[in-house]
Amino acid sequence: MQVLKIATAGSVDDGKSTLIGRLLYDTKSLTDDKLEAIEKSSQKKGYDYLDFSMATDGLMAEREQGITIDVAHIYWATKNKSYIIADTPGHIEYTRNMVTGASTSQMAIILVDARHGVVEQTKRHFYINALLRIKDVVVAINKMDLVDYSEDKYEEIKAEILKISKSNAYQNQKLTFIPLSALKGDNVVDFSDKMPWYKGETLLSHLESIEVGAVFEKSQARFPVQTVIRPKSEKFHDYRGYAGKLYGGALAVGDKVTVLPSGTSSTIEKIQFYNQTYDIANAGDSIAISLTDDVNVSRGDMIVKYNELPNTSKTVEATICWMDQTPLDLTSKYILQHGVHQVLAKVTALKSLVKPDLSMEEKAIENLKINQIGQVSFKLNQAIYSDNYADNKQNGAFVLIDVKTNTTAGVGFIG
Amino acid sequence: MKRKLNINPLESESIYIFREVVAQFEKPVLLFSGGKDSITLVRLAQKAFYPAKIPFPLLHIDTGHNFPETIEFRDKLAKELGLELIVRQVQDNIDQGKVKEETGRYASRNMLQTETLLDAIEEYGFDACIGGARRDEEKARAKERIFSVRDDFGQWDEKNQRPEVFDMLNGKIELGQNVRVFPISNWTELDVWQYIKTEDIEIPSIYFAHERKTFIRDGMIWTANDVVVFREESEAVTTRQVRFRTVGDMSCTAAVISGATTIAKVVEEIQASTISERGARIDDKRSEGAMEQRKKQGYF
C-alpha cells in the first residue's frame, strides 16, 4: 500500500482543522463514536453546524483555547492509498512546527482565507516549502462561501501567489490551486455546484492522483550504519551485519563500495532482511549488509558505492531554522546529528537572515532566535559525509542538539 | 531471477527505530502487554536484529485482571524466543498499601499500573521503554513523539516536546530521565491487523470469535467475571459469540459481537467497522481528556 505524507500550513483560523475534518467526514473515515463526540461538542458550543476541527485538535489546552499548538498526525485511507497528514499549527511556533511536519512529507497543502488573500505568513509558508523542496503544493483557497464563490477573488489571489512563487529558489515545485469551502464541503471531496467556473480537480481527486515516492532528485546510494549485528551464536558464529536504512538509491550484491571515514574498499557480499537474503535493496529499506572483507565498521560510518562519494568535510555551510528558546550563538558548542552520526560543532560565521517577507539581509548577525532562519557556517571536530539537501534530503539535513539541555534546538539544510 | 527487496515503508521505519534504541540507550526494555500491538513489536524487533536474538527483555505490568489467555500466550512467546520476561504485579503495590484499589461500578486497576511501571523502571534503571502506542488510537497520542522524554516522575510534558525532523531521533537524556519509544507510531489499527495476517503472526485466542459469558452495560459488552468485574444483580449474564479488538484488563475492555474465527475474517470485520478501536475501551469513556490525564502521570 502506498503511503502519502502531507503537511498542512495556514494561519490561525484559516480553517485547517475544519478542512482535515471535512476530508475525514466526506471520505467516511470518521468512526461513529468520533462523529458522536464531534456532534456532542458542537451542540455544547451552540453551533448549528458540525465543528470538524474537533476531529484533530488533540490536547486539552488546545480545546480550551480553541487553537492547535503542536503537530498532530491524522491517518486515513482510500482504496488506493494510505494518507498521513501532519497538522501543523499556524501561530507563534509555526516555523518549527511547519518544518517538522514538512520534513517527512512529500506534499503540502497551504491554506489561504479567501477574504484576506495573501498575508505575511503565506509567504513564510511558501519559503519553507521551497527550502524543504516539497514537490507538490496545493494552494487551498478556503472560505469561498464567504466571498460569494467569486471567480474574480480566486483569480486575484492566484495571481498574487504565482508572483511569490516566482521569487522562490525551487523552480520544480508543482502548484495546484483549488477554491473550496471546508465548512460547506465545496470541492473538498465532492464537486461544488456553486463554482461552475472552476474546471480543476477536487482536493481529494488531486491527492489520489499524486504518485508516491521519487523524493530524491539524484540517486546515489547512502548507507549510514546504525549498529553492527554480531549474533555470537554457534549457528551464526562468523556473521557480521551492518544494520541501517538505505537512502538515495539502490545497492546490490557484488557492488564495489567504500566505507567512510576509513576509505577502505570492499564488495557487498550479502543483503539480509530478517531470515532471507536478497540481491538488490532499494532506498527506504532497513537492511543488514555484509562485506567480503573483514573491515572495521561502526555506528556513524557510511557505506557508499566506490564511484559515488559524498562530500567528506570538517566544515559545513547550511541554512538553519532555529527551534529553541535559547538562541543559536557564536560562543556555544552543539552536537550536530547528521543522520545517525553525531559530532561536535561550533559556529564560525552567522551570515544572513531570511526575513519573513523572504528578503535576505546580507549581514553578519549576533544570534539566531526561535523561528528565525539564517545562513550559518560550522566547524566540526570530526568529518561528516554529506550531500547537498537538493541532491539527497536525508543525507543533506542535520539537527543541532543543545549540549546543556539535550533538546533538539535547530535543523540544518546543507548547501 | 534477482531477488529484489521491497519493504513495506511502515515496517522499515519501525525497524530503523528499534535499531536506534539499541544504539542510543544502555538499558532498553519492551513493555509487553500480550496484546496485538506488543506482539507486532516483538516481530519487528526480531526482524531488526536477526540473526541475533532480541537484545532487551520484555516487561509486563500484571494487573491481576488480565485475561488468562493473554498471560498464557505471553509466557509461551517469551519461552519460544528465549527472551527474559520480567513481570511486576500491581497486587504487590496494593498489598503494601502504596496504591489504593478503586471501588464501585467502574472500578479498574488500569490507573494503578502507572505506579508499578515507574517502580520497575527505577528498580532496573531502564532508560528506554518501548511501547506499542499508535498515533491513530487517540487524540492525545496523535501528538506523541517517537522518542518521548519523561522526567524522573515518568511525566509527559506535552507542551515542551523535542521536534522530530526527517528520521533523526535524539535520545539524549539526563540521569533519571527515560524515553518512551513508539516504533509503530505511524501504523493504523488496520495496518497492524494486515501485518499480522501477511506475517502469519500468532495472537491470543481472545482476538477471535469465541463463546463468552457477558452482560450489557452502557451499550457495551462486558465480560462477566465476578472476581474482577463488578456487576449488579440486575445485569443479566448471557453467553454470546464475541471477539476483542483491543486487550486491556477484563474490567475495562469491551467485546464486540463477531463470527470472525480466522485472521482474514477479522481483517474484513475491521475494514467494515464504524466504531474506533478505543471506542471499546471503557477507561477512555470516563471523560474527554481521560488519556491525556493518564499520560501526564506516566501512563504507557
Ligand SMILES: Nc1nc2c(ncn2[C@@H]2O[C@H](COP(=O)(O)OP(=O)(O)O)[C@@H](O)[C@H]2O)c(=O)[nH]1
Ligand atoms: N464560512 C466558512 N467558515 C470556515 C470555513 N473553514 C473554516 N471555517 C471557520 O473558521 C474558523 C476556524 O477554523 P479552524 O478549522 O479551527 O481553523 P485552524 O485554526 O486553521 O485550524 C472556524 O470557526 C470554522 O468553522 C469555510 O470554508 N467557510
